[in-house]
Amino acid sequence: MSNRVHQGHFARKRFGQNFLHDEFIIESIVAAIQPREGQALVEIGPGLAALTIPVSKQVDHLTVIEIDRDLAHRLLENPILNNKISVIEQDALTFDFNQLSEQLGKSLRVFGNLPYNISTPLMFHLFQYADIIDDMHFMLQKEVVTRLVAGPNCKDYGRLSVMAQYYCHIIPVLEVPPTSFKPAPKVDSAVVKLVPYKNKPYLVNDIKTLSRVTTEAFNQRRKTIRNSLSNMFTDEQLTELDINPNLRAENLTVEQYCLLANAWK
Numbered sequence: 001m002s003n004r005v006h007q008g009h010f011a012r013k014r015f016g017q018n019f020l021h022d023e024f025i026i027e028s029i030v031a032a033i034q035p036r037e038g039q040a041l042v043e044i045g046p047g048l049a050a051l052t053i054p055v056s057k058q059v060d061h062l063t064v065i066e067i068d069r070d071l072a073h074r075l076l077e078n079p080i081l082n083n084k085i086s087v088i089e090q091d092a093l094t095f096d097f098n099q100l101s102e103q104l105g106k107s108l109r110v111f112g113n114l115p116y117n118i119s120t121p122l123m124f125h126l127f128q129y130a131d132i133i134d135d136m137h138f139m140l141q142k143e144v145v146t147r148l149v150a151g152p153n154c155k156d157y158g159r160l161s162v163m164a165q166y167y168c169h170i171i172p173v174l175e176v177p178p179t180s181f182k183p184a185p186k187v188d189s190a191v192v193k194l195v196p197y198k199n200k201p202y203l204v205n206d207i208k209t210l211s212r213v214t215t216e217a218f219n220q221r222r223k224t225i226r227n228s229l230s231n232m233f234t235d236e237q238l239t240e241l242d243i244n245p246n247l248r249a250e251n252l253t254v255e256q257y258c259l260l261a262n263a264w265k
Contacts, residue, residue: 018113018115018116018181018182018183018184018185019047019048019050019181019182020047020050020051020113020139020180020181021050021180021181021182022176022179022180022181025174025176025180026050026051026054027054028173028174028191029051029111029137029139029173029174029191030051030054030055030058032137032173032174032191032193033055033109033111033137035055035058035059035062035109036058036059037058037059037060038059039059039106039109039134040063040100040101040104040106040107040108040109041055041059041061041062041063041108041109041111042062042063042064042065042097042100042108042109042110042111043055043062043063043064043065043110043111043112044064044065044092044110044111044112044114044122045065045066045067045092045112045113045114045115046064046066046071046075046112047066047071047113048071048074049074049075049078049081050113051111051112051113052064052075052081052085053078053080053081055111056080056081056084056085057080059084060084061084061085061086062084062085062086063085063086063088063100063104064085064086064087064088065088065090065092065095066087066088066089067089067090067091067092069089072087072089075087088100092118092122092125093118093121093122093125095125097110097126097129097132097133098129098132101129101132107132107133107134108129108132108133108134109133109134109135109136110126110133110135110136110137111136111137111138112137112138112139113138113139114138114139114140116140116141116144116185116187119138119140119141119144120144120160123138123160123164123194124163127163127164127167127168130167130168130196130197131196133196134195134196135193135194135195135196136168136193136194136195136196137173137191137192137193137194138191138192138194139176139189139190139191140189140190140191140192141185141187141188141189141190142175142176142187142188142189142190143156143187144160145172145190145191145192147160147161148160148161148164148165148170148192148194149161149170149172149192152250152251152252152253153250153251154250155250157250158218158221158249158250159214159215159217159218161254162210162214162254162257163210163211163214164194165254166200166202166204166210166254166257166258167194167196167197167200168194168195168196168197169194169195169197170192170193170194170195171192171193171194171195172190172191172192172193173190173191173192173193174190174191175188175189175190176188176189176190176191177189201254201255202254202255202258203258203262204258204261204262205261205262206261209261209262209264210257210258210261212232213229213232213257213260213261213264214257216228216229216231216232217229217249217252217257218249218250220249221248221249221250222248223248224245224246224247224248225238225243225245225247225248225249225252226238226245226246228248228249229260232260232264233260233263233264237263241256241259241260241263243256243259243260
């Protein structure tokens, strides 16, 4: 079966490409982003420019990061876009957003219809640059958005929930059916807004320790934390922190994970 889409480009599986074509959804996303003149707007994976063109109509310039050379070339040749965009042909997973922020002289507003196969690692990559990002609007697999906003004591709550909520205030924007894309994905999608905290609700001395605590806890989420975190804490230490050793990873709040990270020597 051909994956050719209406604009003559083959959707490449290795890049996880699904192109947005639903005008109502596109207008809704652009309205949520609210692009303004003078902002440093950065689109990840512009694809066939479904979002790029309407956003570009509201600003003089935007930067796009596109790994697919064919698509990067098409964007530069597009008569609506060619004077308005800077195209960076690179993998966003390895891109230095600090450098771009310094170059543009301002903090960034990031958006994109993210390929599902890289969405979670890409968000973890972007969290490292939270200090120079004003906000992020992403189209993601609906289940990823559910995990981003999940609170303790439910199965969707996991390491992504804790780390994302440590860095950002998270707001679901809208749900998007598979029919809004070509080729249609096999899953529902959703748009989410992430706003990095200027003053984080909980402070962590070393982010790598928070990363390690959450990884160890959720890698064995069926075990009690007495067992899953036994490499890092004794029962006595957990009790001293007012954390019940019989709880499981999904029962601990973001604040408690931060408490654990700060307590670990």
